[in-house]
Amino acid sequence: MFFKKSNRIQNSIDTLIGADTRIDGDIHFSGGLRVDGTICGKVSEPMSSPSTLILSEYGSIEGAVNASKIVVNGKVTGPVRAGQFIELQPKAYITGDVYYKSLEMHTGAVIEGKLVYLGENAQEQDTNAH
16 A cells, blocks of 8 residues: 555654653644643644644543644544544544544544544645634
Protein backbone atom coordinates (compact mmCIF):
# COMPACT_ATOMS: atom_id res chain seq x y z
CA MET A 1 0.00 0.00 0.00
CA PHE A 2 1.32 3.45 -0.88
CA PHE A 3 0.86 6.48 1.33
CA LYS A 4 1.25 10.13 0.48
CA LYS A 5 4.29 11.71 2.06
CA SER A 6 1.99 13.88 4.23
CA ASN A 7 0.58 10.75 5.93
CA ARG A 8 3.89 9.76 7.48
CA ILE A 9 4.02 10.26 11.21
CA GLN A 10 7.03 12.20 12.47
CA ASN A 11 9.34 10.21 14.70
CA SER A 12 10.46 13.07 16.94
CA ILE A 13 8.65 13.56 20.23
CA ASP A 14 8.98 17.06 21.69
CA THR A 15 6.72 16.47 24.70
CA LEU A 16 6.00 13.31 26.69
CA ILE A 17 3.25 12.90 29.26
CA GLY A 18 4.31 9.89 31.31
CA ALA A 19 2.16 6.94 32.39
CA ASP A 20 1.85 8.13 36.02
CA THR A 21 0.98 11.70 35.03
CA ARG A 22 -2.51 13.23 35.10
CA ILE A 23 -3.19 16.69 33.68
CA ASP A 24 -6.41 18.56 34.41
CA GLY A 25 -6.75 21.37 31.86
CA ASP A 26 -6.32 22.15 28.19
CA ILE A 27 -3.05 21.47 26.36
CA HIS A 28 -1.84 23.43 23.34
CA PHE A 29 1.22 21.79 21.75
CA SER A 30 3.42 21.95 18.69
CA GLY A 31 5.75 19.36 17.21
CA GLY A 32 5.28 15.83 18.53
CA LEU A 33 3.28 15.00 21.66
CA ARG A 34 3.15 11.47 23.11
CA VAL A 35 0.61 10.74 25.83
CA ASP A 36 1.08 7.69 28.07
CA GLY A 37 -0.81 9.25 31.00
CA THR A 38 -4.21 10.91 31.42
CA ILE A 39 -5.41 14.30 30.19
CA CYS A 40 -8.75 15.76 31.30
CA GLY A 41 -9.18 18.67 28.91
CA LYS A 42 -8.84 19.68 25.28
CA VAL A 43 -5.69 18.78 23.36
CA SER A 44 -4.95 20.96 20.32
CA GLU A 45 -2.22 22.32 18.07
CA PRO A 46 -1.84 25.91 16.89
CA MET A 47 -3.38 26.46 13.44
CA SER A 48 -0.06 27.70 12.02
CA SER A 49 2.00 24.67 13.08
CA PRO A 50 0.96 21.17 11.89
CA SER A 51 1.74 18.73 14.71
CA THR A 52 1.53 15.05 15.63
CA LEU A 53 -0.26 13.50 18.60
CA ILE A 54 0.47 9.91 19.65
CA LEU A 55 -1.79 8.37 22.30
CA SER A 56 -0.32 5.08 23.53
CA GLU A 57 -2.33 2.08 24.71
CA TYR A 58 -1.76 3.28 28.31
CA GLY A 59 -2.94 6.84 27.64
CA SER A 60 -6.37 8.44 27.82
CA ILE A 61 -7.84 11.81 26.92
CA GLU A 62 -11.17 13.13 28.18
CA GLY A 63 -11.89 16.08 25.91
CA ALA A 64 -11.75 17.27 22.33
CA VAL A 65 -8.64 16.40 20.31
CA ASN A 66 -7.49 18.46 17.32
CA ALA A 67 -4.19 17.89 15.46
CA SER A 68 -2.93 17.44 11.91
CA LYS A 69 -1.69 13.88 12.40
CA ILE A 70 -3.01 11.59 15.12
CA VAL A 71 -2.16 8.03 16.16
CA VAL A 72 -4.52 6.52 18.75
CA ASN A 73 -3.95 3.26 20.61
CA GLY A 74 -5.56 4.34 23.89
CA LYS A 75 -8.91 5.79 24.98
CA VAL A 76 -10.45 9.10 23.91
CA THR A 77 -13.75 10.41 25.25
CA GLY A 78 -14.68 13.35 23.03
CA PRO A 79 -14.55 14.41 19.40
CA VAL A 80 -11.34 13.81 17.45
CA ARG A 81 -10.38 15.99 14.47
CA ALA A 82 -7.39 15.03 12.32
CA GLY A 83 -6.60 17.72 9.74
CA GLN A 84 -4.43 15.41 7.61
CA PHE A 85 -4.28 11.83 8.87
CA ILE A 86 -5.48 9.58 11.69
CA GLU A 87 -4.37 6.04 12.49
CA LEU A 88 -6.48 3.95 14.86
CA GLN A 89 -4.36 1.12 16.20
CA PRO A 90 -5.78 -2.18 17.60
CA LYS A 91 -6.40 -0.95 21.19
CA ALA A 92 -7.91 2.42 20.16
CA TYR A 93 -11.26 3.18 21.78
CA ILE A 94 -12.95 6.45 20.85
CA THR A 95 -16.26 7.59 22.32
CA GLY A 96 -17.12 10.54 20.09
CA ASP A 97 -17.18 11.60 16.48
CA VAL A 98 -14.02 11.28 14.36
CA TYR A 99 -13.35 13.94 11.70
CA TYR A 100 -10.68 12.91 9.22
CA LYS A 101 -9.16 13.59 5.84
CA SER A 102 -7.26 10.28 5.64
CA LEU A 103 -8.00 7.30 7.90
CA GLU A 104 -6.22 4.04 8.71
CA MET A 105 -8.08 1.70 11.06
CA HIS A 106 -6.62 -1.54 12.40
CA THR A 107 -8.65 -4.60 13.43
CA GLY A 108 -9.75 -4.21 17.04
CA ALA A 109 -10.10 -0.42 17.04
CA VAL A 110 -13.50 0.81 18.25
CA ILE A 111 -15.36 4.05 17.49
CA GLU A 112 -18.59 4.86 19.32
CA GLY A 113 -19.59 7.82 17.19
CA LYS A 114 -19.71 9.02 13.60
CA LEU A 115 -16.95 9.02 11.03
CA VAL A 116 -17.02 12.36 9.21
CA TYR A 117 -14.90 12.81 6.08
CA LEU A 118 -13.48 16.34 5.84
CA GLY A 119 -12.69 16.19 2.12
CA GLU A 120 -9.97 17.95 0.20
CA ASN A 121 -11.03 21.45 1.30
CA ALA A 122 -10.76 20.71 5.05
CA GLN A 123 -8.23 23.50 5.62
CA GLU A 124 -10.59 26.05 4.05
CA GLN A 125 -13.45 24.82 6.26
CA ASP A 126 -11.27 25.03 9.38
CA THR A 127 -10.19 28.57 8.49
CA ASN A 128 -13.77 29.70 7.96
CA ALA A 129 -14.94 28.06 11.19
CA HIS A 130 -12.55 30.05 13.42
